Amino acid sequence: MTAPIERFDQLDLQAPILAALAEIGYETPSPIQAACIPHLLAGHDILGEAQTGTGKTAAFALPALDRVDISKRNPQVLVLAPTRELAIQVSEAFQRYASKMPGFHVLPIYGGQSMVVQLRQLQRGAHVVVGTPGRVMDHIERKSLNLDGLSTLVLDEADEMLRMGFIDDVEWILQHLPAERQTALFSATMPDAIRRVAHRYLRDPKEVKIKAATATVSTIRQRFLQIAGAHKLDALTRILEVEDDFDAAIVFVRTKTATVELAEKLEARGYAAACLNGDMTQQLRERVIEQLKNKTLDIVVATDVAARGIDVPRVSHVINFDIPYDTEAYVHRIGRTGRAGRAGNAILFVAPRETHLLRQIERATRQPIELLKLPSREAVADKRVAAFRQQVAEVLESEDLSFFVDVIAGMEAQHDTEIHEIAAALAFLAQKDRPLQMPETGRPDIAQLASGKPEARAPRDAREAREPRENRGEILERRRDYAEGRLARYRIDVGREHMASPKDIVGAIANEAGIESRFIGQINLFEDYSTVELPSDLSNDTIQILRRARVRQQPLNLRLASPEEAARERGRPGPGGRGAPPKKPFRKEGGFDRPGGDFKSRKPKP
Numbered sequence: 001m002t003a004p005i006e007r008f009d010q011l012d013l014q015a016p017i018l019a020a021l022a023e024i025g026y027e028t029p030s031p032i033q034a035a036c037i038p039h040l041l042a043g044h045d046i047l048g049e050a051q052t053g054t055g056k057t058a059a060f061a062l063p064a065l066d067r068v069d070i071s072k073r074n075p076q077v078l079v080l081a082p083t084r085e086l087a088i089q090v091s092e093a094f095q096r097y098a099s100k101m102p103g104f105h106v107l108p109i110y111g112g113q114s115m116v117v118q119l120r121q122l123q124r125g126a127h128v129v130v131g132t133p134g135r136v137m138d139h140i141e142r143k144s145l146n147l148d149g150l151s152t153l154v155l156d157e158a159d160e161m162l163r164m165g166f167i168d169d170v171e172w173i174l175q176h177l178p179a180e181r182q183t184a185l186f187s188a189t190m191p192d193a194i195r196r197v198a199h200r201y202l203r204d205p206k207e208v209k210i211k212a213a214t215a216t217v218s219t220i221r222q223r224f225l226q227i228a229g230a231h232k233l234d235a236l237t238r239i240l241e242v243e244d245d246f247d248a249a250i251v252f253v254r255t256k257t258a259t260v261e262l263a264e265k266l267e268a269r270g271y272a273a274a275c276l277n278g279d280m281t282q283q284l285r286e287r288v289i290e291q292l293k294n295k296t297l298d299i300v301v302a303t304d305v306a307a308r309g310i311d312v313p314r315v316s317h318v319i320n321f322d323i324p325y326d327t328e329a330y331v332h333r334i335g336r337t338g339r340a341g342r343a344g345n346a347i348l349f350v351a352p353r354e355t356h357l358l359r360q361i362e363r364a365t366r367q368p369i370e371l372l373k374l375p376s377r378e379a380v381a382d383k384r385v386a387a388f389r390q391q392v393a394e395v396l397e398s399e400d401l402s403f404f405v406d407v408i409a410g411m412e413a414q415h416d417t418e419i420h421e422i423a424a425a426l427a428f429l430a431q432k433d434r435p436l437q438m439p440e441t442g443r444p445d446i447a448q449l450a451s452g453k454p455e456a457r458a459p460r461d462a463r464e465a466r467e468p469r470e471n472r473g474e475i476l477e478r479r480r481d482y483a484e485g486r487l488a489r490y491r492i493d494v495g496r497e498h499m500a501s502p503k504d505i506v507g508a509i510a511n512e513a514g515i516e517s518r519f520i521g522q523i524n525l526f527e528d529y530s531t532v533e534l535p536s537d538l539s540n541d542t543i544q545i546l547r548r549a550r551v552r553q554q555p556l557n558l559r560l561a562s563p564e565e566a567a568r569e570r571g572r573p574g575p576g577g578r579g580a581p582p583k584k585p586f587r588k589e590g591g592f593d594r595p596g597g598d599f600k601s602r603k604p605k606p
């Protein structure tokens with residue numbers, strides 16, 4: 001390569017694309033863009049690896065647009081993305097970069113959207129289609145997506161697609177595309193499984209790897225707070241109050257239920273907060289993100305899945321309210337802040353027994369995470385007083401107060417009161433709704449509990465407040481549910497050898513499938529698998545999701561337990577004693593309890 005590329009006009013892109021970029025305001029191509037765009041324009045395949053937030057979308061979208069023939073209405077570019085959110089985001093990016101290309105059409109297609117609408121849109125034609133693997137597969141099968149004229153395929157966020165269990169679907173699609181095509185694969189990390197797919201389906205690809213650059217992550221300040229579950233909410237609000245550069249936050253929790261609960265609690269405390277989870281319709285989710293962008297909302301409480309790929313530059317803070325299950329999730333989470341070169345803050349709450357996860361994250365990201373000192377009650381009060389003084393000073397400076405001066409002068413004369421006492425009374429009135437002092441609770445300040453001292457970290461009562469012991473009644477009730485067939489025993493492919501704990505399993509099931517933990521019965525851990533009681537009438541969709549969900553990187557591959565597996569209850573007699581599984585409505589449909597069944601049997605019915 002010759003001189004380094006510092007401006008977009010050094011790249012051989014069409015004038016309308018350069019004009020759009022100038023309007024958007026991108027100044028220089030990011031490293032992954034500078035490295036990939038010339039290769040893609042020259043027609044080479046690409047294997048591109050760069051962290052999130054480094055501009056991978058434009059790296060493939062700009063050269064793809066450059067090659068699009070507007071006069072043809074058939075799809076020439078297909079982008080596969082792991083989630084609906086990302087498919088929409090990539091489509092929007094194409095739209096922006098093509099704003100000066102009249103007649104250009106990009107179409108996002110994803111599950112959950114009406115088939116009728118999609119079919120109509122496809123019939124109308126699009127130059128670029130951005131879709132999730134499942135839905136694209138559907139359309140290829142129905143022959144509603146004609147890819148004969150396809151010239152470019154992009155696999156975006158390939159590691160994410162692997163993580164979500166889409167790799168077979170992606171391979172299937174790759175096998176159904178014209179052989180004469182350009183293929184680009186982009187990923188934040190390059191696990192072996194992705195590399196294998198690349199070698200199989202890419203032709204002599206140019207490999208571009210932008211080093212786990214400090215570029216994005218170093219602009220994110222990472223801190224952790226050692227705090228017991230019961231105090232997390234107070235700690236969160238205290239942090240939000242004292243962080244100087246706070247603008248907006250995404251708060252991550254583990255379950256859908258927790259998103260709703262925490263968002264409600266924050267709202268009750270006066271924050272503009274809302275939840276974002278997989279139970280919400282696409283439309284609702286998009287609205288929440290839009291509201292975060294336009295400052296109607298300041299805080300979004302989300303699950304990993306729902307927040308994946310969100311790109312809202314004003315997010316100044318990512319709060320890991322519940323620690324993520326693995327380091328990859330952590331990296332994806334904190335990538336929601338520090339966007340487009342801005343500074344960002346990532347704060348991780350670490351409950352007493354989660355210290356090992358903190359170390360694991362530090363090791364994997366090779367970045368130290370500083371200890372956050374939670375400000376004391378007095379420090380918070382000082383901060384509020386300072387802000388109040390500032391406000392008063394501003395009013396004195398900018399407002400015409402003559403009318404009020406007269407009112408006060410009248411009071412002073414009438415009551416024979418000192419002017420500073422009157423002022424104090426007014427200050428009291430002014431702060432009534434948002435008091436300047438922190439209420440005295442009679443308990444130790446959480447700032448002390450969160451000081452990082454081991455003794456202080458794990459007050460017994462706090463632990464129990466977070467995870468209430470199950471009472472005997474509940475256990476008995478679940479036994480009855482099992483005996484009556486309302487619960488069935490399922491097998492999952494993670495066990496003790498994967499270091500899975502019942503808590504991990506409950507967390508994954510609750511979070512991914514939105515099954516409340518009270519509907520999750522007994523869990524038995526064995527060496528390389530476990531069994532878990534779940535409602536016997538799980539929908540096919542839920543089963544699909546749980547087949548793909550992961551615990552400790554391991555796909556659950558959920559299916560009904562065999563009678564032998566169901567009976568293996570480690571010494572405890574099974575409910576009803578005989579261990580025969582109750583009848584399951586979906587069992588006869590086939591496919592679900594066979595490991596690795598072919599994709600047809602896994603496909604949802606149209």
Ligand code: ADP
Pocket residue numbers: 025026027028029030033050051052053054055056057058311339340
């Ligand atoms: P990735 O896919 O690598 O996670 P994105 O493509 O989503 O990253 O880009 C991250 C952010 O950076 C987006 O807000 C995007 O608009 C912005 N961006 C991309 N390229 C540039 C550039 N050359 N200059 C400035 N901002 C850019």
Ligand code: MG
Pocket residue numbers: 056057156157
């Ligand atoms: Mg991306």
